[in-house]
Amino acid sequence: MLDAFSRAVVSADASTAPVGDLSALKAFVASGNRRLDAVNAIASNASCMVSDAIAGMICENQGLIQAGGNCYPNRRMAACLRDGEIVLRYVTYALLAGDASVLDDRCLNGLKETYAALGVPGTSTVRAVQIMKAQATAHIQDSPSEARAGARLRKMGSPVVDDRCASLVAEAGSYFDRVISALG
Amino acid sequence: MKSVVTTVIAAADAAGRFPSTSDLESVQGSLQRAAARMEAAEKLSGNLDNVAKEAYDACIAKYPYLNNAGEANSTDTFKAKCMRDVKHYMRLISYSLIVGGTGPLDEWGIAGQREVYRALNLPTGPYVAALSFARNRGCAPRDMSAQALTEYNALVDYVINSLS
Numbered sequence: 001m002l003d004a005f006s007r008a009v010v011s012a013d014a015s016t017a018p019v020g021d022l023s024a025l026k027a028f029v030a031s032g033n034r035r036l037d038a039v040n041a042i043a044s045n046a047s048c049m050v051s052d053a054i055a056g057m058i059c060e061n062q063g064l065i066q067a068g069g070n071c072y073p074n075r076r077m078a079a080c081l082r083d084g085e086i087v088l089r090y091v092t093y094a095l096l097a098g099d100a101s102v103l104d105d106r107c108l109n110g111l112k113e114t115y116a117a118l119g120v121p122g123t124s125t126v127r128a129v130q131i132m133k134a135q136a137t138a139h140i141q142d143s144p145s146e147a148r149a150g151a152r153l154r155k156m157g158s159p160v161v162d163d164r165c166a167s168l169v170a171e172a173g174s175y176f177d178r179v180i181s182a183l184g
Numbered sequence: 185m186k187s188v189v190t191t192v193i194a195a196a197d198a199a200g201r202f203p204s205t206s207d208l209e210s211v212q213g214s215l216q217r218a219a220a221r222m223e224a225a226e227k228l229s230g231n232l233d234n235v236a237k238e239a240y241d242a243c244i245a246k247y248p249y250l251n252n253a254g255e256a257n258s259t260d261t262f263k264a265k266c267m268r269d270v271k272h273y274m275r276l277i278s279y280s281l282i283v284g285g286t287g288p289l290d291e292w293g294i295a296g297q298r299e300v301y302r303a304l305n306l307p308t309g310p311y312v313a314a315l316s317f318a319r320n321r322g323c324a325p326r327d328m329s330a331q332a333l334t335e336y337n338a339l340v341d342y343v344i345n346s347l348s
Contacts, residue, residue, distance in 0.1 A: 029218040040208060042202075
């Protein structure tokens with residue numbers, strides 16, 4: 001398992017040279033608290049995110065919970081919720097490390113083959129991951145709007161940073177996209 | 185590769201839980217010291233050749249018998265290899281400063297070190313002399329800030345301990 005720092009070191013070691021450009025790592029350090037807040041935002045809302053993502057996936061495809069569907073009976077629904085949480089957990093680890101190696105090695109490696117062998121439908125899985133990606137974006141940005149929330153709008157104070165952690169939103173999105181392409 | 189972040193993630197993964205508040209606190213503790221470590225790594229990387237050369241010269245000055253025929257520093261090839269070894273250690277120290285843990289030193293420097301030196305019949309004393317010189321040569325604030333020098337010294341000490 002690597003993080004952003006050891007990734008830089010491993011690639012420098014390949015040419016037995018010192019790490020040349022430290023500016024990216026310095027930026028990582030300087031914005032470290034934002035990253036920790038982003039990880040915390042996902043980890044604190046994880047169970048809600050997972051159940052919403054799976055519920056959303058089923059809403060769009062009711063066949064999943066009818067007899068013969070892949071989320072029927074409860075036993076398979078429970079397995080589905082568990083897998084959603086596992087994927088989200090490894091994405092969170094990757095976001096904390098700033099590197100996708102933990103996600104690749106411990107979650108995605110062989111996942112597609114496993115799901116194929118178990119008969120898990122890829123399109124439904126991808127849909128649930130897409131919903132979790134949108135949720136993670138919303139939680140990291142923390143930008144609720146009238147248009148989306150309506151009467152349930154709940155403002156959590158003013159934004160701490162003006163760009164609403166755009167780079168972290170993009171980075172987290174890239175890890176979800178990695179999951180999606182690994183399943184596709 | 186062992187660092188604060190990977191250790192935290194490995195522990196959280198073994199327990200199957202999301203990163204907890206205390207996990208994030210540990211990572212933040214590492215990030216708070218990272219600025220000083222980055223400074224030390226940058227200064228060391230920029231002067232790697234000079235630092236290694238000085239350390240090597242100091243160790244040969246202390247152990248001149250190494251230049252005698254049949255000893256570890258007798259031929260040009262041997263001299264180049266000794267110099268390279270010292271440079272390797274300094275480079276791995278700069279890596280460890282960046283990672284914020286001893287992972288690079290452990291995996292690429294110290295694992296198997298004792299066996300290799302025994303097999304090649306190399307003395308470890310001169311390495312200790314070279315690294316001790318590199319440790320005591322550092323001076324704050326001339327070379328780097330005091331906190332950066334502390335981080336650097338801690339890692340040089342770690343290597344010296346592994347050799348003694």
